[in-house]
Amino acid sequence: MKKVGNHNSNSRKMFLSLAMMLAFSFSSFAQDAAPAAPTEAAPAAATAGGDPVKGKALFNSNCAACHKLDAKSTGPALRGIADKHDAEWLYKWIHNSSDMIKSGDPVAVKLFEENNKSVMTAFPQLSNEDIDNIIAYTSEPKAEPAAGAATGAATPPGTNVGGGSSNNVILGVLALVLVVLVVMLIMVNNVLTKVAKANGIEVAPKAERTPIWKAFVKNQFLVLVTSIFLLLASGYFVYGFLMQVGVDQDYAPIQPIHYSHKIHAGDNEINCKYCHSAARVSKSAGIPSLNVCMNCHKNISEVAETTATPEYSKAFYDAQIQKLYDAVGWDKTTQSYTGKTKPVKWVRIHNLPDFVYFNHSQHVTVGGIECQTCHGPVETYEIQKQFAPLTMGWCIDCHRKTDVKMEGNGYYTKIHEELSKKYGVEKLTEAQMGGLECGKCHY
């Protein structure tokens, strides 16, 4: 039965309005951001000899952990570094920066002070030529953002909105076709009548017949059958309606931060239990605390161009990361925590009633069940939703069908031996283990 979800309809409305708001805010953001972006490409002056392609490879393997081209990370942004320092200075600095600082080079000391006194790793293995290549790479002009991305930012980024509008267009066209057809039929009919009249053919008036509803009422058998049918049908629908009360399958609320499981678990293949580590040991899987996010996002302050989709622009995703920084109190420019935190109030998706005891670790660690079994293909979800109905029937079904993973677990050795003798089977289901008893989940 299709879910009649109020959550859904409401969330769609909310989504729409939020999308509108976002659309406006993003367009304004885009205008603000535009002049700030370095548009003029600094011409490569001193280091014209370097090969930017080789330089890119070297940059990614050696520098990217701490430096970005256009933004400050652990170290300063490196684009146009050749304009700030001469090549000789840079060779010396890259080969051994701490010596320079010790020796009291004023520029070096200033740089050291500016970057929270974090010491840059020395790279004696890089030859001057290598460094030239890297400088060549960093001196390349910044690629113009694709024109599509800017317009993308202005379009409302809602999946539902997009899907809804295309559907509406098709439906509208169909309706139009139908209307045209009806009009044509009426016109054909008129023409035919006129033709008949002109030819002098009398159209015989229809004989007065008992209206169909009167005939229906008179036929008691038909009335009986119909009312039984109606009763059964309404019973079926009422039952169906009642059975879905409180079942929130496919519930996908708007979250305060648009967190994409698709990007994290799908594209980047991060293990579920890296963030939801409590699932291994605790009854609740846990929403990761923000310090877990910062393990990666300390260095990832923006998404790659390729991450952006037609629906969600890069600017949109970057804004989400900024929301995380605001919440955790991370200042991107100084690369430090401000201490001002603002906990994120996520909307809880899976709401199990209080009278049910469910333990993640039992299923994940002991049972070895994949997260996806109950939570669906989360790695494909741009917006997280409730995959399973979370009804008791759904739980019981699985307990009836699934074989308990007993191999190699010392706890089960004796029980397995005794139970498989009792039931005459090698594999035991949770039901045979006593997993259907009320008190196992309700206390």
Add this chain to the structure above:
Amino acid sequence: MSSNKKYWKSVEELENGSIVEALRNNEFVEEIPTDEFLGNTDAMSSSSTSRRDFLKYVGFSTAAATLAACEGPVNKTIPYVLQPEQIIPGVADYYATSVFDGFDFANLLVKTREGRPIKIDNNTISGAKFAANARVHASILSLYDNMRLKAPKLESKDSSWSAVDARIKSSIAEAKAAGSQVVLLTNTLASPSTEKLIADFIAANPNAKHVIYDAVSSSQALDAFEAVYGERALVDYDFSKASLIVSVGADFLGDWQGGGYDAGYAQGRIPKNGKMSRHFQLEANMTLSGAAADKRLPMSVSNQKQALVHIYNIITGSAVAVNLAPEFKAEVTKAAQQLKAAGSKGLLVSGIQDKNAQLLVLAINQVLASEAFTTVGTRQIRKGSDEKVAQLLKDMKAGSVHTLIMSGVNPVYTLADSASFVEGLKKVKTSVALSLKEDETASITTIAAPVPHYLEAWGDLVLTKGTYSLTQPTIRPLFETKQFQDVLMSLNGLTGTYYDYLKAYSSSFIAGSSWNKVLHDGVFVGAPQAASGGTADYASAANELAKSKAGAGLELVLYTKTGMGDGQQANNPWLQEFPDPITRVSWDNYLTVSNADAKTIGLSNEIVANGGLNGSYATITTADGTKLENVPVIVQPGQAVGTVGLALGYGRKAALKEEMQVGINAYALYKGFNDVQAIELVKAGGEHEFACVQGQKTLMGRGDIIKETTLEIFNTKDSKIWNETPKVSLDHKEVEATSVDLWESFDRSVGHHFNLSIDLNACTGCGACVIACHAENNVPVVGKSEVRRSRDMHWLRIDRYYSSESTFEGDNERKEGIAGLSSSLSTFNEMEKAGDNPQVAFQPVMCQHCNHAPCETVCPVAATSHGRQGQNHMAYNRCVGTRYCANNCPYKVRRFNWFLYNKNSEFDYHMNDDLGRMVLNPDVNVRSRGVMEKCSMCIQMTQATILNAKKEGREVVDGEFQTACSSACSSGAMIFGDVNDKASKVAALAADERSYHLLEHVGTKPNVVYHVKVRNT
């Protein structure tokens, strides 16, 4: 035919018609001020809200509310920004800590969830000697007491710590300049670091002094020990080493000298190799110790004094003239002779508040060379000096105390001479009360300063000499509190926190170990330290004691109740609702009167139509004219004739919710710190309504509920004789009830099968399990009037039975001897009454988890069903509340939720405020109205144990399975485990020849096993 007769409804109507007339015409007694809001036509017409508008608003808001109701609730979930490494949501953390609040002390393990403590367990590490009693188990709820003092107050106005600190400092400087006294009045601290801070403070301020004040004094015993051994301490007796115990007025299973003796005592009470200890108890009030005794002699304290001298005579061979009442002579002589024969295996203890008596205790045990009496590792938990407190009172009244700093005491409530303390306090320039609550004292001092609860505080304790325990916080301070030690440090001009000070100071106590290790273990056991032996003039002490004479009138013996102690936790609803183990009355204190005296004075108890217990009121007048009016009376079987008992700790008013303001303040009679007072008693008018959970006093000869035998029969006869299995008729043949089965049994041979074994010999009725069950299972508090209606919610109750004859065996014989209907009616009627000195037996009863459960078969919705592991499950969400199961339960252990007890202002206990709800166990459902509930055999705990074993890939080890009650039981009476594990302790216990099931003839096959009580008479 009309009549001129006038009918009237009341005398008032007849005599004074006008009032009645007025009342009849006016529905409301007071005039309703309708004119105020309807009379002003201008205002009405100018109002912008017309009737139509009003209806529109109503219609709109109704529609909006209806629409909103269609929406499922949106729940928010807020993760940590920075998750502390050790906290994983959903996983419990345990911290070892120790408590000493001036009265109770214990070594604990505190269970915390998501950073909030939710349960107190016993620390079972070796060296952690003191288990938690009912009050300590309940103390977790006192942490979340909404009536706690939340911020400092200066002259009754909200203030800040900086202002308060400055005021204290300036006051002390002023006192120093003026050369007048600064007094620190504290409870016994037993904390070396605090004592050092106080010593440093006194060294810096020579005009300062430290007075230790115990609300319930052990001063006489301390004086006696100090006189002999030169150390102000108490003996830490080892009852497990005594095979013959004579207690003269010492309720050592209760709060005598701090209590905590039940574990050692119970060890000797379980018959092993045909031997168990023998226990004589000479006492006035019926106490837990008296209930456990093999032979109990009810006698007044004045008689106890003579008896003690008599025993002294026999043990030491002296011949002090004794004036012992002749009816006790033979029994006391017998006890004394057996004590002498037991020699080093004997032990004599006494609770008589008299230095001479306490000297004789030392003398007798010295002569016996009692192994149980040791001066190694003396108790440091009582240090108070009655004399010094009296001196302080004098000084205060003389106006020579300039600054008084109080910590952990509430003298305005606990002092008998409270009025003169209040008077003295007015002459003190600056008085400071460091207190958890704005109690009687803190509300009239210059400064009321909030201190943290022990679960929020640091501390060190030397409970017994040679051991060192640490107190550590288990939660961030809830309020703006500051520890007494921090205050002292700032007075001493020390910077840094008390934690740093404590850590540095602890090193001298934990030689050979480390701070982290001791903090983890909670306790460190150092080298044993013995007090050097000495002696005193015992003969003259005996002479002196023998000369003591009984006062005129009745003898009032003050005591502390198991549930309330000294009254510190009076705002704790768990403790208020905890039924006293002896009287089974909750929410009250009362005068216990013997049957004989009650008859003379005309006092009585009766059970009224609604099942509640009512009692007379009496008025107490002491020799110096202090009066306590309208004290409710309980007629107490076993109360010594000529004595009455009254519990301290009740009758508090300050900082208490209205429901908790119950009882009578007996401290008003605690004159001269003497728990024995001569009083006059007269009946007062009116009847008191008690909340008593057990109306039935006796077993009426139904010996199969509590099976009892004597050690002699136990040793010599076959178990079939003293532990007979009930017989039923099958095909007209008599067969054992256990062999008959109506149902087919489940196969329980695979997996776990839980059993709970309860040894009636070891159970002292202390009630720790009742409170532990409360905490673990979110059992609601229902309040006095509901308890009175028999709607108490305790999942675990401890039934107390008296014998009608002098022994239970006598009851059985009498019942067997009944012949004919008329004789049975009259005899049973008599057997309903408890004897004047009855035997007492305790029986903890919870859901018996019957393998053939009568409740399961009658549930119309299959809400209660049986698990393969032996537990009887209860699915609350399935229950529709027919209460059929409760009617069909032979053990009456099912409890019905008549009301919603959480978030309901009708039941204004801890579940009605956010703070109090923090104690709830998140793994157990909070039940709602209309649902049946009962003991689940802590299925959440057994399931968690199984899960842990699965995660670690191993089998469950014996002893790992626990329930809240079995882990709280310090006497070892309750043992829980898996009987399918044949090597387990509980499997052996279930197969023991002493084991039997409750109401075995019903054929329910319970999973709770009791053990026949053996008495060593």
